[in-house]
Amino acid sequence: MSKHTPQPRHRKRTAQPTLAQVAEMAGVSSITASRALNAPDRVNDATRQRVLDTMDRLGYVPNLVAGSLASSRSRFIAVIVPSLANTVFIEVINGLQSTFESAGYQILLGNTNYDIEREQQLVRTFLGWSCSALVTAGLRHTDACRKLLKDCDRPVMEVMELGNALDLNVGLDHAAAGRTMARHLLDRGFQRPVYVGARLDDDYRAQMRYSGHVEVLKEANITPRVLELDQLGSLEEGMKGLERVRNEYPDADAIHFANDDLATGALLHALRIGMRVPDDMAIAGFNGLPLGQYITPRLTTIRSPRDSIGRLAAKELLNRLEGKRVTRRQHDVGFVLVAGEST
Amino acid sequence: MSKHTPQPRHRKRTAQPTLAQVAEMAGVSSITASRALNAPDRVNDATRQRVLDTMDRLGYVPNLVAGSLASSRSRFIAVIVPSLANTVFIEVINGLQSTFESAGYQILLGNTNYDIEREQQLVRTFLGWSCSALVTAGLRHTDACRKLLKDCDRPVMEVMELGNALDLNVGLDHAAAGRTMARHLLDRGFQRPVYVGARLDDDYRAQMRYSGHVEVLKEANITPRVLELDQLGSLEEGMKGLERVRNEYPDADAIHFANDDLATGALLHALRIGMRVPDDMAIAGFNGLPLGQYITPRLTTIRSPRDSIGRLAAKELLNRLEGKRVTRRQHDVGFVLVAGEST
DNA sequence: TACAACAATGGTAGCGCTAACATGTTAGCG
DNA sequence: CGCTAACATGTTAGCGCTACCATTGTTGTA
Incomplete structure (x- = not known):
């Protein structure tokens, strides 16, 4: 026979239990199992508890990649800094991290080593991961990177310095x-x-x-x-x-x-x-x-109030992500001269 | 009519061009377009160039979520530390980052705030993202977390202190x-x-x-x-x-x-x-x-050679990820007493 | 000339989940 | 008792990509 015979093919699968298995064992449809996790109010209390117990028993770990593909949302926040050797950026990351992690977002960390070509590459990668928002240090980007950030239809936050920003901007002069x-x-x-x-x-x-x-x-x-x-x-x-x-x-x-x-x-x-x-x-x-x-x-x-840069940036982004209207796109966090005895 | 009429339904899609669109425009099948990116040697030079040009023209950004779901590989490295306020962990992260980023992996950063319950939660999340490997600071985990790490069938690296590790271990006594x-x-x-x-x-x-x-x-x-x-x-x-x-x-x-x-x-x-x-x-x-x-x-x-902890951990993990046999599961990076004049 | 070995490309079927819609079930009301 | 609204759950069809196998053409060898 010249035409192919569609014999059942199976690709390798992880041993991990799937939502469908959980659902079957709990005696519900997979969408109900999904809702038990992601929209608890839309499921009857008893049903939800049964599903959650089953998940526990099977050691179910949600496949976030699949969920993200289906919903085209990812709960990733891309954070791009020029260096990890500089305390200043660490403090900004720390500020972002503490706010976002408690809101259920993950930080995707990128380091450009002060190279805007590298930044562009990182932006592409992170967009490919359907990140919910991007935070990047500075206002200088390659043209292609600027285009990516402008067209990506996600909140973009530029931190550190103030100026003519693409979208949101927190920093100082x-x-x-x-x-x-x-x-x-x-x-x-x-x-x-x-x-x-x-x-x-x-x-x-x-x-x-x-x-x-x-x-x-x-x-x-x-x-x-x-x-x-x-x-x-x-x-x-x-x-x-x-x-x-x-x-x-x-x-x-x-x-x-x-x-x-x-x-x-x-x-x-x-x-x-x-x-x-x-x-x-x-x-x-x-x-x-x-x-x-x-x-x-x-x-x-x-x-300079470095950790408030991170915290403020995170707060503004969360507002935007939760659909609240953002009134101010730009925040000047200011600075204070601290006169010691060395001058 | 009581039975449903299967009228065409469409879910919202991103405006982003897809591989299939690129492929069509370049006059190839989508699998060839995929190979042009991921397995360049398996595609004729001229074809590949045509595909890449088309991608450029359309501003194609690969959807890594979809790719990851299809291949069940993600090129994420989960890194879990107890604090970002401590230089020591920053240096470890830096060491990991520089090695992994140049090998094409992304860092997924988690901060436990010295809470092993939080660690467990982070491990679940990161496993859900099909991370390729996990790095976590320390040997102390909740029982459930230990089970997750043991069963996850991925390289697990515990750093900082030496002891009875789950898999790989780099640290000092x-x-x-x-x-x-x-x-x-x-x-x-x-x-x-x-x-x-x-x-x-x-x-x-x-x-x-x-x-x-x-x-x-x-x-x-x-x-x-x-x-x-x-x-x-x-x-x-x-x-x-x-x-x-x-x-x-x-x-x-x-x-x-x-x-x-x-x-x-x-x-x-x-x-x-x-x-x-x-x-x-x-x-x-x-x-x-x-x-x-x-x-x-x-x-x-x-x-203590802090950045070498990160670098060494990354190197060993890369070996493992590339399928090389790892001979030593444990590395003692040692320490040196630096006697100043303060004692 | 026949045949194997290889290179280049394609068709199809999922990966595991959720959006969109559909249906069944119960409570509330006059 | 019939009607409606709110709730609870189910069916189906993808999300965009790659694994798996199949097919065709091309070269080398006896």
Whole structure:
């Protein structure tokens, strides 16, 4: 016979019990078993209890992949950050996590390593998982990524900095933070500050703070100077930063660091080698990590409410996911100058 | 008519193009389009290119949920940690992430808040997502959770401490670490040490280190003393710990802290209030965070290769997932006593 | 020239669940 | 007692993809 004979074929199946098996054993249809889990009020109490008992007895574990395909909803929240080595993003993730996990959502975590091509790839993958919403750090994306995010018909939250966002936006004004710190240094009488950051092309928020710094210095007719390091945020690198400033800008009287990790490394190093802070060199950071406040002299820094970024972003997204009308698409979480004795 | 008329019903569909649409437009069957993505060698080069171009043109995003259901494989790695506030777990996550993401796996992140009931729930959820493997911190689970993990027929990796593991195990011997530090304190001549931890019932690894500490003290006929704080790891809490030891154990000459965060908080506080370290009070920690090595005096601590836990765990899991035979189920990553000037 | 071996592609039947609709059953009311 | 509304449950048809097998054409070998 040339035409195929449709003999019964079976593909491998997991040993896991299915809803249908549970339903049969409980003497109901599978849709009722489904409802016992997902819409308990639509099932009679006794029936529901019988179904749940059966599930327990069989060790039933719902296949969420199948459920997600059928309903085209997934209860995934995609979270894309540029780095896991930076406390700031961890705190944002933590804020998102605590809110979403208690609302029954799972976090899908992606790390771009400050590479927007990688971000685009992650967005595609996460959309492929029918995530309910996406959270991504920053407003810079590839064109293709922006298109994906615009067309995906899901809430998109961009966090960290404020600006012309695709959808929802929670963050702070980094240029303003840079201006605030530069002004503080000038107010304290430091006339020859150097801005020290690392990989400013990648860490463009640090670059935005630098541009604020530049603005203020230019207004005061002071030539801005900048030094770029290799490592984004480490105590070790901050130490090197201090040494390089002493060599390359011997007249510098203050260092405006891109973050507290660098600043703390420099501060601790300065203390160890007997430099007087701030008399020989003032040191300032950004982030408001607790650490800086436990060192003598305390580190001057700018505190941003990092965990509230996560928490607020999660709250706004949940509102949107639950169909509530979102009135404000943009939230400025602000920042506070914390003046220690290091400046 | 009493019997139903099967009129065509349609459920809502996403506007996203499907593989079938791509295939039709490219003039191939959908299975060929599928292969163009997932098994490129099984498709003629020209055909594949045509399919890929069509995908590009239509903005096709593969529906990974459907693919996962059909193949019952998901390329998810479930990672369950007790806290995101602790650097140690972040570093483990980072190690796992960097290895798995480059191998094309996604991380599904769960946070138990040191609650093993919550862990059980997370394991169920992640199994429901057909994750390819699970990584969880620690060897303590509920009975039901242990059963789920045993029966799930997937690689299971327990990290952090060593012991009687379910499947794969990467970690270190915490009791031995506690013994090492206690011995170090005695060797340096401190006779009245106090162990200070927080929520030892939850953070049972800190408790294991304490039990090592106790062993050594008993051998030396010294009565072990312990103080329990509320917050797991913060500089603030370490400061309080120091104050409480001074009040409650005025004769104490050394504090063995459960972690570096607490120890650093105490050390910085001691310096600020003019205590001499180690003459008035010796201070030791655990973890080997960089911070402690930048303070004068440097913090005595035990360094564990935290990121290698993640990296090694990921490597072993990948071997297993790729079908290679795994020879060693257990890896001791060890630890090193880093003696600073704080003891 | 015959035949095996392989490469390229396709048809079909699910994967396990839920949306959409249909039906049966009970309570409430005048 | 008949009618309606609310409740409880069931039937069917996919969701979009890939496993499984089948088919065709193409090359190498004796």
